[in-house]
Amino acid sequence: MVLYKLEDFEPNYRDAFEGHDISGLGVYTQGTDEKIGTVSDVLVDEEGHFRYLVVDLGFWIFGKKVLLPIGRARIDYNVDRVYTIGLTREQAEDLPEFNERQALDYDYEERVRGVYRRPTDYTAPVDASAPLDSVAPLGTTPTYARDNYSYEREPSLFGLNEQDHQTLRLYEERLIASKHRQKTGEVSIGKRVETETARVAVPVERERVVIERVTPADAGTAVSGRDADFREGEVARLEIHEETPDVRKEAFLREEVRVRKVVDQDTVETQETVRREELDVNSGNLPIEER
Numbered sequence: 001m002v003l004y005k006l007e008d009f010e011p012n013y014r015d016a017f018e019g020h021d022i023s024g025l026g027v028y029t030q031g032t033d034e035k036i037g038t039v040s041d042v043l044v045d046e047e048g049h050f051r052y053l054v055v056d057l058g059f060w061i062f063g064k065k066v067l068l069p070i071g072r073a074r075i076d077y078n079v080d081r082v083y084t085i086g087l088t089r090e091q092a093e094d095l096p097e098f099n100e101r102q103a104l105d106y107d108y109e110e111r112v113r114g115v116y117r118r119p120t121d122y123t124a125p126v127d128a129s130a131p132l133d134s135v136a137p138l139g140t141t142p143t144y145a146r147d148n149y150s151y152e153r154e155p156s157l158f159g160l161n162e163q164d165h166q167t168l169r170l171y172e173e174r175l176i177a178s179k180h181r182q183k184t185g186e187v188s189i190g191k192r193v194e195t196e197t198a199r200v201a202v203p204v205e206r207e208r209v210v211i212e213r214v215t216p217a218d219a220g221t222a223v224s225g226r227d228a229d230f231r232e233g234e235v236a237r238l239e240i241h242e243e244t245p246d247v248r249k250e251a252f253l254r255e256e257v258r259v260r261k262v263v264d265q266d267t268v269e270t271q272e273t274v275r276r277e278e279l280d281v282n283s284g285n286l287p288i289e290e291r
Contacts, residue, residue, distance in 0.1 A: 001151075003051060003104050006042035020077055027055050030074065030083040036060045036092065039082055043067070043104075051151060051158060052112075053082065054098055066095040067112050069157040091115050106146050116157055172276035189259055206242035 006013055027037045041054035052067040074083040096111045151158040
């Protein structure tokens, strides 16, 4: 069977785990909480199923990397830890070292699987229709043929053990706020012409004739015939003028009207009833550790 590194198989695998990255998680023994190493990689099969965790045993055995079957691991993202199920230091020392430059063939995996196999895991046939070489007597480990081996035949190594991986999902409702744009009205701006009567005062001049009769100072004094000039038809002429207003209309720019829109921001609060599931633990008098 061909195995791939998780990142080579699916570069965006972190999106499926909601941003969690299993690489880098600390590996601890179950029960004693002793740190034995760190997850350095994950190996998956052709269908993307997790098969092994690559564990760097730097805390136990310096410089050695080994494979941990996924069925012997319990991943707890709440504390960012991986707990091994039944792995001892002696088993870790017996495991063949993992080397990325070496091919992972059936013989290598059998060496790995042989260290983890326990007789108590095989108390019944793995598959009733499986060949005889996969059926083991009670209390013994079975043998497998190279050509017909599949990971599903060893659920204790590659299955997600329900006892060690029980998950109760608690859901809650959240308010997701969004907004949409809608038309609330329309403003129309135009021009119209209004008429009115305008008045303007124009000062004008008019000429008029004023006739004054006065008595000269030498009135009554006799004049000679030479000075007395009696002529009939003598006329004095004066031109009379007056001003009249001359009014015309001329257009002037009075003002400019600029039209634009501004956005006013406001916060509108709304409320809705949401539901959330809480965990009820009924353990009687049994001690329960909640993490």
